[in-house]
Amino acid sequence: MTIARHILVALVEDRPGVLNRVSSLLRRRNFNIDSIAVGHTEQPNLSRMTIVVEGDDAKVEQVRKQLDKVVDVVKIVDITSNESVARELALVKVKATASSRSEIIQIVDIFRSNIVDVSSDSVMVEVTGDEEKVNSLLDLLRGFGIREIARTGRIALTRGGAGPLQVEESREVKVPKQAPKAASSEAESPPDW
Amino acid sequence: MKKTGAQILCESLVREGVEVIFGFPGGSVLPLYDTFPQYPKIRHILVRHEQGAAHAADSYARVTGKAGVCLATSGPGATNLVTGIANACLDSSPMVAITGQVARPFIGKDAFQEIDITGITLPITKHNYLVLDANDIARVVKEAFYIAQNGRPGPVLIDIPRDVFQQEATFTYPERVNLPGYKPTLFGHPAQIKKAAETINAAERPVIIAGRGVIISKAFAELKDLAEKAQIPVVTTLLGIGCFPETHVLSFGWLGMHGMAYANKAVYDSDVLIAIGMRFDDRATGVVSSFAPQARVVHIDIDPAEIGKNVRVDVPIVGDIKNILEVLNQQIVPCEHLDWFNQVDKWREEHPALVIRESEALLPQYVIRQIYEITKGDAIIVTGVGQNQMWSAQFFFYDKPNSLISSGGLGTMGFELPGAIGAKVGRPDDTVWCIAGDGGFQMTVQELATIVQENLAVKIAIINNGYLGMVRQWQQLFYGRRYVHTPLSGPDFVKIAEAYGIPALRVTDKKLVVSAIEKAMNHEGPFLVDFVVEPEENVFPIVPPGAALVEALEMPAPEKVTRSSK
Numbered sequence: 001m002t003i004a005r006h007i008l009v010a011l012v013e014d015r016p017g018v019l020n021r022v023s024s025l026l027r028r029r030n031f032n033i034d035s036i037a038v039g040h041t042e043q044p045n046l047s048r049m050t051i052v053v054e055g056d057d058a059k060v061e062q063v064r065k066q067l068d069k070v071v072d073v074v075k076i077v078d079i080t081s082n083e084s085v086a087r088e089l090a091l092v093k094v095k096a097t098a099s100s101r102s103e104i105i106q107i108v109d110i111f112r113s114n115i116v117d118v119s120s121d122s123v124m125v126e127v128t129g130d131e132e133k134v135n136s137l138l139d140l141l142r143g144f145g146i147r148e149i150a151r152t153g154r155i156a157l158t159r160g161g162a163g164p165l166q167v168e169e170s171r172e173v174k175v176p177k178q179a180p181k182a183a184s185s186e187a188e189s190p191p192d193w
Numbered sequence: 194m195k196k197t198g199a200q201i202l203c204e205s206l207v208r209e210g211v212e213v214i215f216g217f218p219g220g221s222v223l224p225l226y227d228t229f230p231q232y233p234k235i236r237h238i239l240v241r242h243e244q245g246a247a248h249a250a251d252s253y254a255r256v257t258g259k260a261g262v263c264l265a266t267s268g269p270g271a272t273n274l275v276t277g278i279a280n281a282c283l284d285s286s287p288m289v290a291i292t293g294q295v296a297r298p299f300i301g302k303d304a305f306q307e308i309d310i311t312g313i314t315l316p317i318t319k320h321n322y323l324v325l326d327a328n329d330i331a332r333v334v335k336e337a338f339y340i341a342q343n344g345r346p347g348p349v350l351i352d353i354p355r356d357v358f359q360q361e362a363t364f365t366y367p368e369r370v371n372l373p374g375y376k377p378t379l380f381g382h383p384a385q386i387k388k389a390a391e392t393i394n395a396a397e398r399p400v401i402i403a404g405r406g407v408i409i410s411k412a413f414a415e416l417k418d419l420a421e422k423a424q425i426p427v428v429t430t431l432l433g434i435g436c437f438p439e440t441h442v443l444s445f446g447w448l449g450m451h452g453m454a455y456a457n458k459a460v461y462d463s464d465v466l467i468a469i470g471m472r473f474d475d476r477a478t479g480v481v482s483s484f485a486p487q488a489r490v491v492h493i494d495i496d497p498a499e500i501g502k503n504v505r506v507d508v509p510i511v512g513d514i515k516n517i518l519e520v521l522n523q524q525i526v527p528c529e530h531l532d533w534f535n536q537v538d539k540w541r542e543e544h545p546a547l548v549i550r551e552s553e554a555l556l557p558q559y560v561i562r563q564i565y566e567i568t569k570g571d572a573i574i575v576t577g578v579g580q581n582q583m584w585s586a587q588f589f590f591y592d593k594p595n596s597l598i599s600s601g602g603l604g605t606m607g608f609e610l611p612g613a614i615g616a617k618v619g620r621p622d623d624t625v626w627c628i629a630g631d632g633g634f635q636m637t638v639q640e641l642a643t644i645v646q647e648n649l650a651v652k653i654a655i656i657n658n659g660y661l662g663m664v665r666q667w668q669q670l671f672y673g674r675r676y677v678h679t680p681l682s683g684p685d686f687v688k689i690a691e692a693y694g695i696p697a698l699r700v701t702d703k704k705l706v707v708s709a710i711e712k713a714m715n716h717e718g719p720f721l722v723d724f725v726v727e728p729e730e731n732v733f734p735i736v737p738p739g740a741a742l743v744e745a746l747e748m749p750a751p752e753k754v755t756r757s758s759k
Contacts, residue, residue, distance in 0.1 A: 013374060017323075021315060028316055058501065065498035069322040071340060074374040 004061045007086065007176070009155050010049040010067065011041065011165050018072045023047060025070065029063045031055060035153025036090075046074065050155045077164040079156060086156035089126070090134045091116070095145035096123045096167065104144055111137045113183035121146060198327035199228040199358040199383065202291070202411045205233055205334035206696075208366050211252065211262050213618055214238070214291075215246035218268020221293025224358035238618060238647055241639035245611035247277020248637070249392015251286045251348075252575060252608075252615030253568070256595050256623075260287040260409070261339045261615060268306030272313065276564060276605060278348045279317040283602025284432060285405060287346035289337050290314075296356040297325060312353050319347035320375075325354070325364035328386040334372075341371045343497040344377030346409060355524040366654045374518045377495060381510040381517035389467075389491045389508045390524035396465035396489075397744040398533045401424045402448065402477075402604040405432035405601075406494060408594045413437070415518035422522060424530045426537055428456040430471045432601040435591040439671045445537060446547075450736045451583040454544035457742035460485050468492045470514050475600065483586050483741035493517050544734075545746065547587050551598045557581070557656045562587035562653065564626055572624040573598060573616045574692035577609035579663035581656040583732040585628045605635030610653070614640060617649045624652065624714070630682045631657040641693040644719045652713045653695075655686055657729045670746070671738070690721040697721040705731050 012018045012157065012188050019038060026033055034052035041048045060078060067076050093097060096104055101123065108115055117124035127137050131154065138149065156163060195601040196204065213236045218226045242265060243265040250261030260615040264275050271292040281288040282380035294300065295307040297498070320340050337349040388543075393399060407416050416437055418451045420427045426445040427437045431452075437444055446453035448460050457479075460466065466488040469476070481504060492499075492506040493514055499510040510517055528661055549558045561584045564572070570590055570726055575598040576582040591597050598609040598616055598743045613627035626746075634655055643653050656662075671690040700709045700722060713720035733748030 018310070021311075026317055030594075062498065062502055069319075069496070071372060071375045155424055 003054055003056055004053060004080070006078055006080045007055050007059075007154065008049075008051040008053065008064055008067070008076055008078050008188055009156060009165055010051065012047050012049055013072040014040070014045050014047045014076050015072055015073065017062070018047070019049075019053065020066060021070050021072055022051070026051070026053065026063065029066065031063055036150075037153040037155045039155070044148055050153070052154050075165055079158050079164060081119040082164070083159040084156050085156045085159060086130055087128055087155045088131060088152050089128050089148060090138070090151040092125045092127065092141055092149050093124060093147040094141045095121060095147060097121065100144055104141070107137070109142050113137060194359045194364065197228070197358065198223070198330055198353065198360050199225040200231070200360065201230040201327060201330045201362060201364045202334065202353070202358070203228055205331050206262065206362055207232060209334065209338045210259065211235060213622070214262045214264050215240055215249040215253070215615070216264030217243050217246055217266070217270060219645065221267035221295060221355045222264065222270075222358070222407055224266075224355060225293070225730045236341045238614070238643065240313055240611065240614075240643050242443050242637065244274035244277050244607065244644065244712050245614070245637055245640045246606070247274045247282065247288070247290065248608050248611035249618070250288050250290070251277060251284070252283040252598050252612040253619040254281070254287045254346075254571060254615075255598050259290050260338055260346075260402065262291065264291045264307065265293070267295055267310070267355075268308045268721040271308055271310040271315075275313060275317070276603075278314055279409060280603040280605045280608060281348040282317045285346050286348070286410060287341040287349040287395070288501045289334075289341050290318075290348055290350045292350065292352045293358075294323065294354040297354045298356075300354065311350065314350050316370055317348070319358070321347065321350040321352065323352045324357055328358035330357070330362070331364060331366050331405050336370050336372060339372070340375060340484070344375070344575075345406075362447070366672065369503045378497070378511045379495075379513045379516055381512035381520065383520070385508060385510045385525065386517060386521050388621065389493075389510055392489055392491055392508055393423060393425075393466055393467060394524075394526045396526070397530070398463050399423065399465040399467060399554050400445075400459050400463040400534075401425050401427045401467045401469060401528065402430065402460065402471055403427055403433045403436050404430040405436070407433060407436035408470075410470060410495075410514035411468075411594075412515035412518050413433070413594060415515055415522060416712050418524060419467075419518055423525050423528045424534070425510045426459055426469025426534070428452075428460060430474070430477050430601075431586060431599065433471060434586060434597045435594045439591040440592055441513050442686075447473075447586065448742065450479070450732065451732050452477075452681040452742075453547065454734050454745050454747055455537060455540040457736070457745060458540045458544070461741070461743045462536075463488045466490045468494075469518075470494060472496075472683040475503070478504065478743040479736050479744075483743075488733060524631055528671045549588070552727070555657065555701060555704065555706065555724065556726070557584050557730055558588045559703065560654060560656065560706055560724045560726065561585055561628065563706050563710055564628075565589040565709065567714060568624055568626070570596075572596070572626050573620060574626050574628055575599070575613040575616050577629050577630045577673060578604045578606045578627045579661070580658075580666065580732050581628050581633070581634065581662070582729075583663075584656070587732075597654035606630070606633035609633055610637045610640045612653045613644075613653070614643055614647075614649060617651050618647070625650075627651055627653045629653060629655050630662060631686070632661040632681060633657065634686070635722045637688065641690065641695060645694045648718060651719045653690075654710075654720070654723070655723045656681065656728065657686065657723050657725050658729060662730075663732070665729070666735075669729070669731070670735070686721065686723040695719045695721050697723065699723045699725060701725045
């Protein structure tokens with residue numbers, strides 16, 4: 001059993017308490033949530049959650065199934081092994097003096113990031129990218145002195161045409177999960193959306 | 194036409210076919226109680242503690258197969274339901290719990306009797322609702338009953354603020370639910386069923402483990418067909434007892450910690466295990482690593498999350514058991530499994546686990562067996578939790594579904610008396626025996642008043658050993674016989690019963706057991722018998738904690754006797 005980071009994406013009803021239902025279930029099953037991001041989707045009344053958790057495949061598959069049972073969760077899939085694009089956004093406030101400011105701007109440029117606010121003793125950097133990119137920029141900026149960081153946590157979409165959460169096409173999509181044998185494909189097969 | 198929220202709730206309950214509510218009034222639900230006289234179709238049973246309402250509704254649901262309804266006010270009323278809701282959740286019992294909430298302007302202000310009951314019950318309900326608009330009540334009730342009764346059943350809680358009961362709204366009852374996030378799978382995947390059939394047809398030493406799912410799905414005939422067609426021994430779980438007649442030649446009792454040694458042995462040695470509507474609970478499997486080590490496991494369950502949760506599964510089939518077995522049975526090749534039956538029958542002869550030992554003393558097992566003899570097995574037995582529960586499961590033979598009502602998953606002492614109330618209300622024409630321990634009985638003894646007020650002819654047997662017996666047994670076997678806080682004094686149960694208005698008898702002599710049971714049966718109303726039994730009698734077999742199923746200690750067990758598996 002290898003412990004790995006999993007990205008679960010869920011379509012949920014846009015109702016009060018849904019985030020609580022999802023996060024409390026993860027807590028109950030003893031999962032530490034790396035990040036959780038919630039936002040609106042292309043469909044009214046539905047929100048999308050991107051949940052990053054660590055655990056072995058079987059445990060994550062178990063919790064995915066438990067989450068799927070939450071009535072407000074319309075659909076949830078593990079896209080860890082799918083080709084996908086994952087991004088997060090970070091805002092970083094860095095100490096900046098007149099002498100260090102230009103060096104910071106150079107680094108920010110290399111990372112194709114933006115300076116979004118400047119004051120006499122600091123700059124605010126906005127960076128978007130995968131986790132690695134955000135982390136390496138933060139490493140470089142650390143030398144200047146970081147005052148504050150705000151990170152959104154990951155959001156992710158699978159590459160190509162139909163996504164596994166796309167409601168009308170979900171029938172065809174085979175979710176590539178193999179945790180406890182055929183269990184997951186069995187669970188996935190007949191829900192008539 | 195405009196109606197109040199309270200009227201809309203009642204109209205909706207009537208449309209869902211609700212005949213009985215177990216409840217207890219209070220401030221927040223007063224507008225609802227004030228409305229009840231307009232709806233004489235709904236019978237309200239006043240309990241003495243809300244926990245009793247929840248257990249009664251749970252038990253009512255089990256004997257009738259339709260959702261039980263309990264009702265409590267906000268705050269303490271709601272929190273008192275919690276144990277009963279959790280009990281229903283773990284035993285997959287359909288229940289709709291309705292709680293009052295403080296009026297909307299007071300929510301979040303720590304108002305008098307305000308509690309976040311939807312927050313509290315989040316992990317112990319299938320779903321719950323806080324209704325903030327009377328216009329939503331009808332839809333919410335429709336959804337609640339749908340969710341509670343479909344798929345894997347369970348409790349749903351509806352929390353309604355006092356002023357929503359009073360708010361006026363237009364009443365139309367929805368014809369169907371729209372729940373994109375709740376679509377239980379009902380039909381098994383044909384390819385998986387085919388695979389299961391092939392696995393079963395190739396089996397040499399198959400065993401069926403049938404759980405409560407068979408009862409919920411009402412798949413009794415289909416299970417019997419499967420077992421008889423392929424000649425497969427049927428073992429049940431504790432909560433599956435009754436889903437297959439225990440007097441049937443293919444019945445091999447039930448498995449688990451206190452299950453029959455031959456049942457555990459058959460499971461251990463099987464090469465194909467057909468698990469139907471059960472969830473491989475740790476009390477049923479013993480230590481998982483040595484549970485049926487050679488078996489290919491076919492697991493049929495409606496809840497996909499149960500597949501592969503505790504035990505590795507080779508052929509999972511998700512769906513309604515009745516539907517699946519109907520298809521599966523057509524693909525089963527008749528078979529006899531003669532060698533296998535020779536083997537399991539031999540085990541059954543070698544380990545006749547359930548023999549009552551010779552004794553002049555009043556043994557608890559003897560009491561249960563006499564209740565079986567005198568009722569001819571035609572009774573609903575509602576048990577507490579602990580020794581009384583295990584003896585009830587062992588020494589009574591259950592041929593009918595839902596004839597044993599017991600708290601399995603949560604193991605709730607105090608379930609017995611309110612549980613018996615629910616069973617009697619749900620099946621008034623059946624004989625209902627409440628088998629209680631002297632410990633558990635004292636947890637919900639106040640419901641004797643409910644029995645009297647509603648004139649419910651519940652027969653109560655207290656298996657009174659002056660101990661918290663199961664815990665004492667563990668102390669004896671695994672904690673060096675140090676009986677720390679397990680001896681307990683009880684009141685004079687006969688006087689207690691009489692004080693409530695229930696005739697009662699005390700039996701201390703084995704010779705008087707039969708006549709006492711007969712007297713209880715012949716009495717028209719409720720009756721209590723206090724059986725003062727052998728205090729240190731133990732439940733055998735017992736699989737020690739952390740041991741494999743085949744390492745059960747069998748009676749008599751003066752010292753630890755471990756049987757090897759081969």
